[in-house]
Amino acid sequence: MPENIDLLVLAGAVLTPSALAGAPAEAGFVAVHDGQIVGVGTRDAADSWRARAQRVIDLGDATLTAGIVDAHIHPVAGIGMTRGVDLSTAETLDEAQRALAAEARDAGEWVFGWGLNPNVFGAVAPSARLFDLLPPDRLAFVQLFDAHSAIASAAALERAGITGAETFDDSSSIAVDADGTPTGYLLEHSATGRVTRIVPSLTFDERREALVAIFRGMAETGVTIGQMLDSSDPDAFDLFDAIEAEGELPIRLRVSPMAVPGSAESDWARLADIQGRHGRRWEVRGIKLMIDGTIDNGTAWLREPDTLGESTASLWLSPPEYVAAVEYFHARGIPTTTHAIGDRGIEFVAATLNGLERTGVPHRMEHIETLPDDVLELIVRAGVSVSMQPTHCTHFTRADHTDNWSRRLGDERADRAWRTRDLHEKGVVVALGSDWPVAPYDARATLAAAMLRRPAGRADVTPVLPDQALDAPVALDAHTRGWWRSVGESGGTIGEGMPAYLTAFSANPLSADPDAFATAEVLLTVVGGDVEVDRSVVVQR
Incomplete structure (x- = not known):
């Protein structure tokens, strides 16, 4: 027990691993020092910590969870994409x-x-x-x-x-x-x-202000960490530095730049060289790749053409070049995550990753939109994690298959949509995210969509494949610890020795009605031990 601590948080329910496993969620405290959780206990035991805390935050009856992580965002690209x-x-x-x-x-x-x-x-x-x-x-x-x-x-x-x-x-x-x-x-x-490339550009200051607003918006919905899966904007790192020259990024950011289809080894070498570049709350770690496009556009890679005769090929005109790229980064200990949407694309990526020597380098797959049973088993054998976006399913497809995505696939393939529950039950690590600006970044709505398989607040909408819904503890774990596991790091739980990333809600995501939880107030976020969002009763010491 350290002599003094930076922060003591008290809450009506603290969602420790035992609470996610089914034990009652008890009122309690979390003590934080030097960016780590140094104490967790019942509310009665908090008195011995209170006098040594520089700052005490009392959340009353609110619920404290591990910090929400959005496993897939595009905040810098989103500046231009949301004009x-x-x-x-x-x-x-x-x-x-x-x-x-x-x-x-x-x-x-x-x-x-x-x-x-x-x-x-x-x-x-x-x-x-x-x-x-x-x-x-x-x-x-x-x-x-x-x-x-x-x-x-x-x-x-x-x-x-x-x-x-x-x-x-x-x-x-x-x-x-x-x-x-x-x-x-x-x-x-x-x-x-x-x-x-010909549209008028925003000024650097306009882009910086827009980016701060994006990060602030994410934080205010409970997000403490985001993984940015691109770095196509040449001023991205300058923007991060400019923000940190005046304050802090509202969330921690892991940047995984993209090795684009058609790139060569000289391009991969440049991406390898920037690994480890960092600021106080951002770092470059990992690589993003894409094997295909999207089903809605007819640019996914399917085993059989879609109903319009499209989605027949990889974005890599020579798919073996994708394999070479993955092997290049794997050999250098650099994690990858690959966008894979169509069944053939998913299969090709899973087979590629399954063929790598098991050296402990974590690899992940993104989206996994239409998944046959045999390819699901291949993902299991490959030992990789998946990152999925529940709101892609709930916002852009319909249970009756009258949407563009489903019409293109036909009933059989559309009935394999976003198999989050099947993947989880097979032991695959699932991390949740939004893919903002593709879908809203509100973490509460993402959790609700994972549990409901329809948009939150829309009881009139028929759920899409409700048997793939995640139970509340599984959904919360996927939106917290799932990301940490997917990148091969320890975190995402409330326990001594864990990194201090915390989110507090006015409702308990394990017991609240998901529709109601989607509008619950976010009362607190803690990023690496520092309070970022605070709408609570605070006592300074």
């Missing part, structure tokens, strides 16, 4: 068109939007019909919800010099009509980048 009007709630094409027309009235030269669900187009492909209420010479660009595709107006395509004849080093593409004229639909990053 303009939020279209994520638009349910029809007319709603989206009217929202853009309203945005255009006060916009500058460009009209921006983001978060659009392709379901608004019904059974036809997204196109520049989206801009029918805008003048034909208006520059406009809208990111679709999946962050892998966008729609550009005819004027924007012309300014970018896009003709429809473009080819790329990966499977990105420009959609064209029967006459070869671009429709405005841009698939994957190389294609969307042809337009994003």
Whole structure:
């Protein structure tokens, strides 16, 4: 027991590992010193710590959990991807068109939007019909919800010099009509980048302010750590440094830059060289890769084509190059995590990871959207973890398979959607996240979606494959300890010697109705021993 401690937190329920295992959640305390938990006990035993605590936070009847971790975020890329009007709630094409027309009235030269669900187009492909209420010479660009595709107006395509004849080093593409004229639909990053590189840039200060707001928003929903799975923006590290020159990042950030499809060993060497770069609350550790795109765009890698004859290939035009990339990083002790959505893509990644020498380097797979039984068993044999996003299932698909994702797959493959429970019960480590800005980063809604298999607060919506719902203790463990396990580190639990990352809610996620929990107040976050969000009764000593 240290002579003095930095922080003493008291709560009506402290969710220790025993509480997650089914024991009653008792009122108690957590003592923190030098970034670690140094004491956990009942409320009656807190008196011996109180006098030695520099700061005491009494949460009353609130519930204290291990710190929530979002295993998959894109905060810096999200600055540009969330410009303009939020279209994520638009349910029809007319709603989206009217929202853009309203945005255009006060916009500058460009009209921006983001978060659009392709379901608004019904059974036809997204196109520049989206801009029918805008003048034909208006520059406009809208990111679709999946962050892998966008729609550009005819004027924007012309300014970018896009003709429809473009080819790329990966499977990105420009959609064209029967006459070869671009429709405005841009698939994957190389294609969307042809337009994003010509749009007006925000200033560095504007980007810094936007990033602080993003991190602050995440913290206020309970997030204490996020894993950023890209570093495509060249000013990312400068932004982190600028924020830390004036204060602290509101969350801890682990940055895993991406080895893009088509990259070569010289590119991988540069990514290896920046491993370990860090600030006070951010560090570069690990590599992100992608084996395929998305089912909604027809760019996933499926065993059999989708119902439109698409999703037949890897984003790596030569998949063995992906294998070489994974082997390169593995040999250097660098963890990887791979975006794998289609069944063939998941299978290829799992087989690649299963073929690696077991040296203790942790590897992970992202998304796992449609999963056959034999590929699930391959993931088990590979001994890798998975990172999954419950709100992708609940927000973008429908139980009756009338959504774009399900229509493309057909009933059999759509009935293998987001098999979180099956993976957990097979012993696979599951970490939860949002993939923001693809889906909202609110950790409470993510937990609720994992338990309900429908959006929180929408009892009118039929759950998608409810047998894949996670029980509350499993969901909370996946949103806390699951990430730590997936990166091969100890943490994510309330116990002596553990890193001091904590989140407090006004409701108990183990016993509250999930719909009600999604609106519970976040009272506290502790990041590496430091209080970040505090809406409690505080006594300073």
